Amino acid sequence: MDRQITRQGPVPGADAATRDGAPLDPTGSARAAAGIATTRARGDASRLAALLVLVAVACALPLVLSNFRLFQFTQVFIYAIALLGLNILTGYNGQISLGHGAFYAVGAYTTAIMIDQWNVDYGWTIPVAGLVCFVAGFLFGIPALRLEGLYLALATFALALAVPQILKYFEHWTGGSQGIVLSKPDAPWSLPLSADQWLYFLTLAVLLLLFGLGWNLLRGRTGRAIVAIRDHPIAAEAMGINKALYKSLTFGVSAAYVGVAGALSALVIAFVAPDAFNVFLSITFLVGIVIGGLASVSGALWGALFIQFVPNWAQDISKAAPWAIYGVFLILFMYVMPRGIAGSLRLGWARLARARRGTRSER
Amino acid sequence: MTRRLVTLALILGLGLALVAPVSAQETPGVTKTEIKIGNTNPYSGPASAYGTIGKAIAAYLKKVNDEGGINGRKVDFISYDDGYSPPKTVEMVRRLVEQDEVAFVFQTLGTPTNSAIHKYLNGKKVPHLFVATGATKWGNPKSFPWTMGWQPTYQTEGKIYAAYVLKNVKNAKIGILYQNDDYGKDYVKGFEDGLGAAGRKLVVSRQSYEVTDPTVDSQIVNLKNSGANVFFNVTIPKFAVQAIKKAHDIGWKPLHLLNNVSASVDVVLKPAGIEASKDLITALYLKDPTDPQWKNDQGMKDWLAFMQKYYPEGNTKDAFNVYAYTVGQGLVHVLKQCGNDLSRANVMKQAASIKDLSLPLLLPGIKVNTSPTDFYPIEQEQLAKFDGERWVLFGEIYDARR
Numbered sequence: 001m002d003r004q005i006t007r008q009g010p011v012p013g014a015d016a017a018t019r020d021g022a023p024l025d026p027t028g029s030a031r032a033a034a035g036i037a038t039t040r041a042r043g044d045a046s047r048l049a050a051l052l053v054l055v056a057v058a059c060a061l062p063l064v065l066s067n068f069r070l071f072q073f074t075q076v077f078i079y080a081i082a083l084l085g086l087n088i089l090t091g092y093n094g095q096i097s098l099g100h101g102a103f104y105a106v107g108a109y110t111t112a113i114m115i116d117q118w119n120v121d122y123g124w125t126i127p128v129a130g131l132v133c134f135v136a137g138f139l140f141g142i143p144a145l146r147l148e149g150l151y152l153a154l155a156t157f158a159l160a161l162a163v164p165q166i167l168k169y170f171e172h173w174t175g176g177s178q179g180i181v182l183s184k185p186d187a188p189w190s191l192p193l194s195a196d197q198w199l200y201f202l203t204l205a206v207l208l209l210l211f212g213l214g215w216n217l218l219r220g221r222t223g224r225a226i227v228a229i230r231d232h233p234i235a236a237e238a239m240g241i242n243k244a245l246y247k248s249l250t251f252g253v254s255a256a257y258v259g260v261a262g263a264l265s266a267l268v269i270a271f272v273a274p275d276a277f278n279v280f281l282s283i284t285f286l287v288g289i290v291i292g293g294l295a296s297v298s299g300a301l302w303g304a305l306f307i308q309f310v311p312n313w314a315q316d317i318s319k320a321a322p323w324a325i326y327g328v329f330l331i332l333f334m335y336v337m338p339r340g341i342a343g344s345l346r347l348g349w350a351r352l353a354r355a356r357r358g359t360r361s362e363r
Numbered sequence: 364m365t366r367r368l369v370t371l372a373l374i375l376g377l378g379l380a381l382v383a384p385v386s387a388q389e390t391p392g393v394t395k396t397e398i399k400i401g402n403t404n405p406y407s408g409p410a411s412a413y414g415t416i417g418k419a420i421a422a423y424l425k426k427v428n429d430e431g432g433i434n435g436r437k438v439d440f441i442s443y444d445d446g447y448s449p450p451k452t453v454e455m456v457r458r459l460v461e462q463d464e465v466a467f468v469f470q471t472l473g474t475p476t477n478s479a480i481h482k483y484l485n486g487k488k489v490p491h492l493f494v495a496t497g498a499t500k501w502g503n504p505k506s507f508p509w510t511m512g513w514q515p516t517y518q519t520e521g522k523i524y525a526a527y528v529l530k531n532v533k534n535a536k537i538g539i540l541y542q543n544d545d546y547g548k549d550y551v552k553g554f555e556d557g558l559g560a561a562g563r564k565l566v567v568s569r570q571s572y573e574v575t576d577p578t579v580d581s582q583i584v585n586l587k588n589s590g591a592n593v594f595f596n597v598t599i600p601k602f603a604v605q606a607i608k609k610a611h612d613i614g615w616k617p618l619h620l621l622n623n624v625s626a627s628v629d630v631v632l633k634p635a636g637i638e639a640s641k642d643l644i645t646a647l648y649l650k651d652p653t654d655p656q657w658k659n660d661q662g663m664k665d666w667l668a669f670m671q672k673y674y675p676e677g678n679t680k681d682a683f684n685v686y687a688y689t690v691g692q693g694l695v696h697v698l699k700q701c702g703n704d705l706s707r708a709n710v711m712k713q714a715a716s717i718k719d720l721s722l723p724l725l726l727p728g729i730k731v732n733t734s735p736t737d738f739y740p741i742e743q744e745q746l747a748k749f750d751g752e753r754w755v756l757f758g759e760i761y762d763a764r765r
Contacts, residue, residue: 075450
């Protein structure tokens, strides 16, 4: 899943060319290249198998899980989509955003308003929410070009602060602080599924589609350009990358992912209100990508599991100070897995593989 | 490697299967010795000042359990933090209903949070009892027969002020200042409904403010210039202080009706200035724990004893703790009435047939009443005037039903 990263890693300056470039020793080069090719083929096959197993497990979950658990996993998938969106921007492109809760809100409200005011079929509202957020993100990305690092973080933070209040202002459409109540969509084509099961599969399908698209985007030319801008903007420009365009587009794509997640959340929760999209949501997203693993596609899923379940566990452990417990969890994770869950797993996997190779060559 | 992954997935799947729920009994959450009741409260987040309500209810139910429970059953009160975030409320309430299998949900706090679970609970036919919000939409048994409010709604209170003005002020010219959101508009709607078509012409000026505004000074000046002699002040504490001060500073002396939301002596009236706050009128339904006139009141003494024994970290000046104790008593009344039939339908039936129930910390004469068509338990309030030290009750008890 994360081939791009295993090669490039979040280490500045370490791009594919230097790592995969031919070693100096000409005789060794062919052997080494062949070795790399077989390892990669084997790696690809096992990754594909892992992916298929995961999808099979995900599809089987509704058979064993209660509707409530399914609802929680549906939320995990929604968060995962949002986290991948934020990760494309922050992890891969190096632009920090403390305001992606705002795009989540825009996506959710796009869906809610289209269903509530214009009776649009909910299926159509999801791509529209993505599109609206893409445009919003792209436009926000243009002025954001002038801002770097912490300054950009502050500008996006302002976005997160402003959006809930702006939502209250357009009361005619948004229902003000009362919000908009929606109905949960039932399964179409008279499928024998409960509303929760149907939403679970719908979210899973959107997740697979968006993860596939995201993976494809990030492993190719565009992905290399996005990462190059993060690692060395001047070098990237010298190589002919249109930095402004790529940065704005990345912002747009990132916002679109988060918008789709927001749209799905509006359907799953069947209610939107400004209180659901406070600043804390944006911070939660950031926590999710850091814990899950920056610049990692699978990290989005790990991060989503963390932000969905750890607050609940914290509450079960201590009713009096759940957020203190949550803080302890956060620190523990950061201490034990400084590169996020995905980064640590990758490291562990690599060590395991190396150890195994070592024993084999000894024999 | 693949085989190992498959094994891993299988273990994962089995593990998850184990967390799946057990089979349901006849009425979920009810056994011979116990009844499970669910709740959400904002123990963290922007509205965490309300969290004391959940804690005080839990403390009160512990006292009930210590005294033998209700009809031999102990109450297992499960309260989760929702941080005032509607999606979290949905998750927590689904957890309560589907996983913890509570008999019903009680006193979930907040208007947007309750809106998010309104349809769900009614769809599941789980009682959504005595919700902790002043919005008006909770008493709608026709469309939502499983949801019931508790406290007087903002509209109820607005109607009471209107009745007072119509009865007592000749040639009234009314100026209104309200917060431009659902809370403010609910108050204004109740007030104008109470005035009636003819009375509505008495309103000479309506001024609004946004919760983000820095001050309401210009609105107060506008109201004075409109020639109003009655001022209906629908503001939250921060703006209530400003409004009272400004009106006093510019020498505007109308009949000043202050909404109950900002009736706190310590938080609003003292900061605004005792001189400026004198003769303000508000509507009350609970006994104020800081009011010396209840010092020897048996209900208040019992409450203080309860606070000391079961909730010593709680603030005995905080009216929210009085509120929680009272609504806890309302719950106990309903459960007692249910007898041995704790089915969800019977819980709603008993909640909808409360007749003239007096509770020790409601103002004398105020009674809880419900019927199958009336899902607003408390609809009476009494007016009180600030004498420079405390709220002095006066006049009759107003009943918004009439």
